[in-house]
Structure formats: C-alpha cells, structure tokens
Amino acid sequence: MSGMRDRVKAEMPKVGRRRAVGDATRHHFHTRRKQWAKMTEEGRLQPLRDWAKAVKDQALNNNQQVVAKFQQSVEALGGHVHFAATAADCVRQVVEIATQHGAKLVVKSKSMATEEIHLNPALEAAGVETVETDLGEYIVQLAGEPPIHIVGPALHLTRYDVAELFEKELGEPMSTDPEALTAVARRVLRDKFLNADVGITGANAGIAETGTVVLFTNEGNGRMVTSLPRVMITVMGMEKVIGTWADFEPVLTLLPRSATGQNMTVYVSAVTGPRREGELDGPEELHVIVMDAGRSKLLGTEYQEALRCFRCGACLNCCPVFRQLGGHAYGTTYGGPIGITITPLMKGFVEHADLLDACSLCGACTEACAMQIPLHHLIRDLKAERAASAYTSGWERLLFRVWSWAWSSAGRFRWTGKLARLLAKPYTQDGYLTWHPGPLAAWGAERDFPAPAARSLRERWADLEREVNP
Amino acid sequence: MRVSFFATCLVDMFFPDIGESAIRVLRRLDCQVDFPMGQTCCGQPAWNSGFRAESERMAEAVIRAFAGSEYVVAPSGSCAGMIRTVYPALFEGRPELQAQARALAAKTYELTEFLVKVLRVDLRERGAHFDGKVAYHQSCHMTRELGVVAEPYQLLDQVQGVIRHDLERPDLCCGFGGTFSVKQPELSVAMLEDKLSDLDASGADILVGADPACMMHMKGRMRRLGKSQKVIHLAQLLEMATRPGRGEAKP
Amino acid sequence: METLVKQFVAALEELTVKVAFAAGPAEAQAAVVTALQQRNIVGVIAWDDPLLDEMGLPAAVRQAGIAWIAATPDMSPEVYREAAAHAGAGVTGADWAVADTGTLALMSGPGRPRSASLVPPVHIAMVRKSRLRPNAAGLFKELTALSAAGGIPSALNLVTGPSRTADIEHILVRKVHGPGELITIVLEG
Numbered sequence: 004m005s006g007m008r009d010r011v012k013a014e015m016p017k018v019g020r021r022r023a024v025g026d027a028t029r030h031h032f033h034t035r036r037k038q039w040a041k042m043t044e045e046g047r048l049q050p051l052r053d054w055a056k057a058v059k060d061q062a063l064n065n066n067q068q069v070v071a072k073f074q075q076s077v078e079a080l081g082g083h084v085h086f087a088a089t090a091a092d093c094v095r096q097v098v099e100i101a102t103q104h105g106a107k108l109v110v111k112s113k114s115m116a117t118e119e120i121h122l123n124p125a126l127e128a129a130g131v132e133t134v135e136t137d138l139g140e141y142i143v144q145l146a147g148e149p150p151i152h153i154v155g156p157a158l159h160l161t162r163y164d165v166a167e168l169f170e171k172e173l174g175e176p177m178s179t180d181p182e183a184l185t186a187v188a189r190r191v192l193r194d195k196f197l198n199a200d201v202g203i204t205g206a207n208a209g210i211a212e213t214g215t216v217v218l219f220t221n222e223g224n225g226r227m228v229t230s231l232p233r234v235m236i237t238v239m240g241m242e243k244v245i246g247t248w249a250d251f252e253p254v255l256t257l258l259p260r261s262a263t264g265q266n267m268t269v270y271v272s273a274v275t276g277p278r279r280e281g282e283l284d285g286p287e288e289l290h291v292i293v294m295d296a297g298r299s300k301l302l303g304t305e306y307q308e309a310l311r312c313f314r315c316g317a318c319l320n321c322c323p324v325f326r327q328l329g330g331h332a333y334g335t336t337y338g339g340p341i342g343i344t345i346t347p348l349m350k351g352f353v354e355h356a357d358l359l360d361a362c363s364l365c366g367a368c369t370e371a372c373a374m375q376i377p378l379h380h381l382i383r384d385l386k387a388e389r390a391a392s393a394y395t396s397g398w399e400r401l402l403f404r405v406w407s408w409a410w411s412s413a414g415r416f417r418w419t420g421k422l423a424r425l426l427a428k429p430y431t432q433d434g435y436l437t438w439h440p441g442p443l444a445a446w447g448a449e450r451d452f453p454a455p456a457a458r459s460l461r462e463r464w465a466d467l468e469r470e471v472n473p
Numbered sequence: 474m475r476v477s478f479f480a481t482c483l484v485d486m487f488f489p490d491i492g493e494s495a496i497r498v499l500r501r502l503d504c505q506v507d508f509p510m511g512q513t514c515c516g517q518p519a520w521n522s523g524f525r526a527e528s529e530r531m532a533e534a535v536i537r538a539f540a541g542s543e544y545v546v547a548p549s550g551s552c553a554g555m556i557r558t559v560y561p562a563l564f565e566g567r568p569e570l571q572a573q574a575r576a577l578a579a580k581t582y583e584l585t586e587f588l589v590k591v592l593r594v595d596l597r598e599r600g601a602h603f604d605g606k607v608a609y610h611q612s613c614h615m616t617r618e619l620g621v622v623a624e625p626y627q628l629l630d631q632v633q634g635v636i637r638h639d640l641e642r643p644d645l646c647c648g649f650g651g652t653f654s655v656k657q658p659e660l661s662v663a664m665l666e667d668k669l670s671d672l673d674a675s676g677a678d679i680l681v682g683a684d685p686a687c688m689m690h691m692k693g694r695m696r697r698l699g700k701s702q703k704v705i706h707l708a709q710l711l712e713m714a715t716r717p718g719r720g721e722a723k724p
Numbered sequence: 725m726e727t728l729v730k731q732f733v734a735a736l737e738e739l740t741v742k743v744a745f746a747a748g749p750a751e752a753q754a755a756v757v758t759a760l761q762q763r764n765i766v767g768v769i770a771w772d773d774p775l776l777d778e779m780g781l782p783a784a785v786r787q788a789g790i791a792w793i794a795a796t797p798d799m800s801p802e803v804y805r806e807a808a809a810h811a812g813a814g815v816t817g818a819d820w821a822v823a824d825t826g827t828l829a830l831m832s833g834p835g836r837p838r839s840a841s842l843v844p845p846v847h848i849a850m851v852r853k854s855r856l857r858p859n860a861a862g863l864f865k866e867l868t869a870l871s872a873a874g875g876i877p878s879a880l881n882l883v884t885g886p887s888r889t890a891d892i893e894h895i896l897v898r899k900v901h902g903p904g905e906l907i908t909i910v911l912e913g
Contacts, residue, residue: 012659324664328660360656361660363650365650369617388523395523399522406519411530446693451694459486461485
C-alpha cells in the first residue's frame with residue numbers, strides 16, 4: 004500500500020489538475036465567506052450554527068431511538084428499512100434488491116455513501132448498468148475516476164477534458180462550450196431517467212417523525228431519480244437521521260449556504276414513503292438502507308462530533324492542503340480535514356494513520372465548519388492516539404522523548420543550545436546552514452534553515468538588562 | 474508594570490534580535506522587564522505531534538519558571554496560544570498543577586495583544602514613525618487559537634509612515650505546521666509558494682509577522698529564491714518606529 | 725404584504741425567474757397563454773388542481789390552440805409519463821412560497837404529480853399572495869403543523885429557480901435535468 008507521502012509526491016507534478024482544484028476551491032471558499040459575512044451581519048449565523056449543532060447532537064446522542072422511529076415511520080407508509088452493519092452488507096443488499104426486480108438500468112443521484120462502499124462496480128458485476136446522473140459524477144464516471152471533491156466531483160477537469168470524454172462515450176464530435184456539453188448530458192441522461200428500473204440515492208438528511216428522506220440537488224437529478232423509476236433505494240449513513248421537521252430548519256438554511264454559497268439549493272426534495280393511492284409518479288417501492296460501516300465506532304466518543312458533518316465541503320475548500328492536492332491523493336472516499344478525521348476511525352486506524360500528516364493544524368477547517376466540528380483538534384487528538392500506539396515510528400518517539408527530557412530543564416536547554424551552535428558552526432554562512440542533515444534534509448531541499456545565533460537571548464540578557472532596565 | 478519575557482525557544486536560540494526588539498519596546502512603554510532563566514520551550518512541537526506526556530513535561534518547566542511573574546509576554550502567537558489554550562487542559566486530573574497552569578494562562582499574553590489590551594498604547598501619542606509598504610501575515614494559531622487578529626493591524630495603523638499592503642489571504646497557512654514542514658515538504662513548500670505569490674501581488678516591501686516560526690519558514694524560502702522583500706517581526710518594526718531620537722523627539 | 729411580495733420578486737429575479745402578477749382569472753390566463761405562445765409551446769402537462777381550474781386556465785389555453793393535458797388521477801401512469809416527456813411546459817400550483825429565498829413549495833398528491841414541474845423544459849407555477857411566507861421559519865411553521873397533523877405528502881419539493889449546475893469549471897449553466905426556465909405567476913388573494 005502506498006502511503007500518503009508517496010501519493011502526495013505522485014500528485015505534485017500534476018500541475019494542471021492542481022491548479023484547477025485550487026481555482027475551484029478558492030472560488031467556493033470566497034462565495035461561502037461572502038454568504039457567511041452577510042449572515043453574520045444579520046446576526047443569524049452563530050444562532051443557526053448553535054441550533055444545527057444542538058439538533059444533531061440530540062439526534063446522535065439518541066441515535067438508536069431516532070433511527071428506530073425513522074424505521075417505524077417509513078414502514079407505516081409501506082416502505083422498507085434495512086440495516087447494514089458493514090459496507091459489504093450494504094452493497095449486497097442494494098444488489099439484491101436491484102436484481103430481485105430484474106433491473107437492467109439503475110440511475111443514481113449524487114451520493115457519497117455509495118461512493119464510500121464502492122457500489123457501482125458491484126452493480127455492474129451483477130449485470131446492472133449503473134449511471135451517475137449528477138453532471139459532475141457522470142463526468143468522473145466516464146473518466147473512470149472517483150469524485151475529487153464531496154460537492155464538486157469533477158472540479159479538476161476542464162471543459163476540454165469533458166468534451167473528450169463525451170466524444171469517446173457517444174462517438175460524436177463535441178463542442179467545448181460548457182452549456183453545449185450540459186445539453187448533451189441532459190439529452191443522454193434524460194433517456195436513462197425514463198428507462199431506468201431502479202433509482203438509487205443518498206440522503207442529506209432523514210427525518211424520523213415522518214420517515215422522510217431529504218435530498219439537495221441543483222440540477223434536478225435527485226428529483227428525477229425519486230420521481231420516475233419504479234423502485235427507489237436510498238443509502239443513508241446512520242448519522243443522517245434527525246428527529247423532526249422543526250429540526251430540519253437549521254440544516255436547510257445552513258447546508259446550501261456553506262456548500263455553494265447559495266441561499267437555497269435549487270431543489271430540496273423530501274420523499275416520504277412510496278407513491279400513494281391516486282398518484283401518477285414516484286416510486287412504487289421504497290427501500291432505505293441505514294448504513295453503519297464504521298460510524299457507530301464514533302458514537303459516544305469524543306469523535307462523535309465528527310458525525311455532525313453534513314458534507315458541505317467547506318472544510319475542503321478552505322484547507323490549504325486540500326487546495327494543493329484535491330481529494331484523490333488522500334486515497335480515500337473522503338479527503339480533506341473531515342476525511343482525515345473520520346477515515347482512520349471508520350476504516351481502520353493502522354492503514355489510514357498517515358493521513359494525519361497531511362495537515363498543518365492551521366485550524367481553517369474548524370473555523371469554516373458550519374456544524375462546529377473541532378476538526379483540527381480532533382486531528383490532533385488522533386495524532387495523540389497514534390503517538391501512544393505502536394503505529395508511530397520508533398525514531399519519532401525517541402526524538403520527542405529525548406528532546407522533551409533535554410528541554411524540560413533550563414540547564415540542559417542551554418547546554419544543547421551551545422552544542423547545536425558548535426556543531427553548526429562549520430556549516431554556517433551568513434547566519435544560515437549550508438548543510439541540512441537528518442530531518443533537516445526535507446526542509447533544506449527547497450528552503451534555507453537558519454543557524455543558531457552566535458549569542459542566545461539569555462546570553463545577551465545581562466547586557467540587555469543594563470540597557471533596558473536602568 | 475512588571476513583565477516577564479517569555480522568549481520562546483526559537484527566539485532565544487535563533488532570533489535573539491526579535492527578543493531584544495520586543496524587550497526594548499516594552500521598556501519604552503514603561504514596563505519593568507525581567508527574563509526568568511528557568512524558561513525553555515512551551516512544548517508545542519510535541520503537543521502538535523500527539524506526544525502529550527512530552528509536552529506536559531515541558532509545560533511543567535515553563536509553569537515553574539514563571540510562577541512568580543505578574544504578566545508573561547511572548548513574541549509568538551502560537552506559543553502564547555499553547556500556554557493559554559492548551560496548558561490548563563494538559564493537567565486534567567492533577568489539580569495542583571492545573572491550578573498553576575490556569576494561573577499562568579490567565580497572565581500570559583502575546584506581545585501585540587499585551588500592548589493593545591493591557592497597556593492600551595496609542596503609538597501615535599509617542600510619535601511612532603516607520604516608512605515602508607507593509608504586508609502582515611497573521612499566523613494560524615495566533616488567529617484561530619488565540620483569537621488575536623485585530624491588534625497587530627491596530628498597532629501598524631498607529632505608526633506614521635506605514636502603508637499597509639494587506640495580503641489577500643493574510644490568514645492562510647504558510648505551510649509551516651511544525652513537523653508538517655518536514656513530513657510533507659513538497660506540500661509545505663507548495664503552500665508557501667501560494668503565500669509568497671500573495672505577497673508579490675500585494676506590492677509590499679516588508680512582510681511583517683508576529684510568530685517567529687512562520688517567519689523562519691517564509692524567510693527560508695525567500696532567501697533561497699533570492700526574493701527582495703524583507704521579513705521582520707512586528708516587534709522589530711515597532712522598535713525601529715519608537716527608537717529614541719526618531720519618534721519620541723517629535724511633539 | 726407588499727414588502728413581502730417585493731422581496732419575493734427581487735429574490736426570484738436574482739434567480740432569473742420571470743414573474744407576472746394576476747389580479748384575477750383574466751390576467752392569469754393572459755399571462756399563461758402569452759408565456760406559452762412566446763415560446764411556441766404547443767402542449768402542456770398540468771396539475772389537475774382546483775386553483776388552475778378556478779383561474780380558468782384549461783379552457784383559455786385550449787382556446788389558444790395549445791393542448792392542455794391535466795394529470796387526472798384516473799390517467800394511467802404510462803400515459804401521464806408520455807405526456808410529461810413531450811410537454812413544452814408544466815403548469816402547477818404552489819402550496820407556499822418563501823419570500824427571502826424565492827422558493828416555491830410544491831406538495832405531491834393525486835392530480836399533482838411531482839414530475840410535472842420537473843420534466844418539461846419550462847415550469848409555470850401559480851401561487852397566491854396569501855401563501856407567501858417571509859422566510860424559512862415561516863415555511864417551517866406550516867411544515868411542522870402539517871407533520872403534526874400527519875399531512876406530509878409523499879413528495880415535497882422546494883424549488884428555488886431553474887435547474888442549474890456549475891460542475892464544469894464552476895461556470896454556471898442552467899437547464900441541466902430540470903426546467904431551464906421558471907415562470908411564477910403571483911395571484912391576488
């Protein structure tokens with residue numbers, strides 16, 4: 004398995020992609036910041052954030068009851084609720100439902116949960132054509148790549164890339180105009196919507212009291228998927244369920260404003276049970292799979308806070324590391340600060356512990372998080388767990404041990420300072436090192452490192468004291 | 474007012490000029506400054522890397538060193554932040570040390586914060602003067618952990634001759650991040666490049682910081698590239714601006 | 725009320741939604757027929773809804789030589805779908821509107837298929853002024869009451885402007901899967 008450092012090194016030369024990621028995240032960062040500034044001026048940002056946090060905390064603290072109520076509500080309307088303990092269970096259940104209905108074609112609206120469990124290859128293997136219908140997701144599906152960003156799956160690709168992908172797929176020449184490309188996608192996917200047997204969605208929220216699944220989409224694909232196919236399957240993380248419609252208000256208000264900076268997503272679709280008597284559209288059969296896949300490991304721990312995440316992507320857009328890399332380099336479904344936080348916890352600490360090093364602990368994510376998840380504090384706490392475990396390098400541990408021993412006494416501090424100065428002396432020029440040994444090599448490849456000063460401040464103090472305190 | 478100066482390890486060992494400037498500025502603002510010799514390092518590198526026991530050990534030394542101080546002032550947002558926001562939590566379950574940590578946290582200030590909030594200085598009254606086009610880099614922990622953002626700008630605005638050329642994103646990380654800078658050097662430098670593009674676009678001649686670690690990082694790259702802008706600590710700018718015979722002589 | 729309407733219209737215009745006002749059936753008919761004729765639309769799919777009947781829309785549109793297909797509950801779903809897929813516009817009511825975001829709330833039900841406002845390239849929605857709420861809080865007051873009364877429909881769609889995407893180079897493009905145009909007719913009463 005390649006480590007984070009290797010993936011970073013592999014990503015750095017992809018200058019064009021990285022620039023596209025940088026431009027897009029910067030754009031989204033600024034639109035959100037503008038929207039937040041407006042809300043702050045109106046005096047409603049912080050109250051809304053507190054309200055949303057309280058709603059989610061309440062639901063997470065009572066997750067079992069809330070999910071049970073959700074199930075009861077859906078079943079009372081004739082829908083089906085399934086539980087999936089693992090990603091594999093979830094995949095199996097979806098494939099089973101689809102094949103039971105003899106599905107040939109499945110249309111999907113954008114869903115990170117199904118990305119997380121790698122649903123599409125399993126459906127394809129079962130002989131079910133599976134089509135992503137969010138434009139960005141459709142593009143990356145054609146490109147054979149996972150989404151690079153929670154909200155903008157294809158933001159690393161240019162119009163030229165998209166035109167090329169469409170040409171290859173459809174076998175006809177394409178304009179590179181985004182409007183024309185969008186029209187092509189509309190035409191192609193319209194046909195899929197009208198002929199699909201099954202629609203698969205994620206969920207931005209589940210409302211327990213009425214058994215409602217809520218989807219936010221700008222394009223209308225979420226509405227198509229929940230209106231036209233005969234069978235609808237929703238894959239929803241267990242943390243998405245909240246208690247009541249009243250609880251939904253702060254989520255509705257904050258999510259679009261934090262994700263894209265819009266006042267409201269174009270379409271918010273709340274689906275409550277299957278099609279009813281006398282209705283002409285909507286699914287005749289509705290399945291909701293409530294998925295754990297590692298989430299319950301966070302419940303009741305300090306990391307439960309991370310389950311408040313509603314996947315707005317604001318932490319990716321503000322993250323100076325994510326801006327350089329995009330999501331692929333993280334090697335996980337969720338990149339950026341939220342990915343660094345939840346992936347080691349949900350998917351295995353050992354394999355994902357090196358994600359923790361892809362963070363400078365700048366705290367921009369914590370500041371940008373609408374749900375007030377203390378992301379960089381959680382990342383630091385995870386580092387502490389790593390340091391206390393066997394997964395940390397012996398050298399690093401030894402270094403910190405020796406260093407903290409040395410510098411926890413002023414005498415040793417002075418002594419090591421002198422030693423460092425002595426050792427550096429032959430390699431010092433104009434106050435900077437000319438040689439960068441050991442861990443300094445990584446610094447010195449592209450940056451200069453200062454040499455210790457000829458006289459430390461404490462050594463200057465006696466003179467200074469006479470001068471400044473006459 | 475009696476002030477104990479917490480140099481921080483970087484300033485003590487690598488950048489004593491910054492410390493001297495800060496001490497002189499405090500003195501000119503009528504503070505009695507001392508330098509407790511028991512001080513070492515706040516322990517932040519260990520803390521940020523997850524080595525809690527190691528950071529605790531260093532915190533204990535710092536707590537002891539400043540036990541008798543009235544105010545503690547540090548020329549570093551992240552180190553002051555470490556003491557203020559982390560120390561009390563470090564000693565959860567050790568009430569005696571925790572009480573001492575809380576007491577230290579309550580009297581510890583980052584330099585610019587101390588000048589504005591405690592001393593309530595108005596440098597205009599002292600005729601502070603410094604000519605230069607200045608961009609200020611905020612530093613992450615100073616901004617987001619300590620919450621000191623307005624104070625450095627306030628001080629800059631009190632110095633006659635300073636022309637602010639603000640960065641577009643003064644709050645964006647420079648890519649230092651402690652061990653991050655050597656664990657992910659390519660990323661770290663790429664982030665730094667963004668910061669330096671921002672600086673170039675700002676038109677400033679002088680990049681001012683209030684955290685020596687970020688300054689060391691930015692300067693290290695700028696020196697390697699042969700960039701013309703200077704990097705100085707705000708304390709150094711204020712020291713030059715308030716130098717006797719320069720500012721104070723004016724009415 | 726008038727400030728609320730103004731706010732609503734401003735929000736809609738920001739979203740490129742076209743707005744017309746109608747004091748009564750005659751004006752409503754004129755607005756709808758003109759909108760359809762301007763776009764050379766020859767057939768619409770419409771909700772089978774008392775509000776549209778009250779405004780005399782089916783007759784007026786047919787009189788203008790445009791096919792008006794109402795989604796009556798006795799229609800077969802297949803026929804409905806075919807009609808919707810070929811319609812030049814979808815005409816629906818709206819149960820509420822939210823002034824500050826320019827949002828329309830549409831509840832599904834018999835005679836009120838959810839896709840009539842989605843599948844055709846143009847969506848024309850009629851909403852009464854009395855259904856205007858200032859903000860999300862106003863809407864949620866209605867929704868929580870509805871929920872308490874067991875009246876949440878199988879599909880509630882909040883619609884804020886025409887279908888859009890920014891998935892290619894974050895350039896805003898309208899008319900992805902849903903309608904590229906949304907026309908809102910604000911009715912007195």
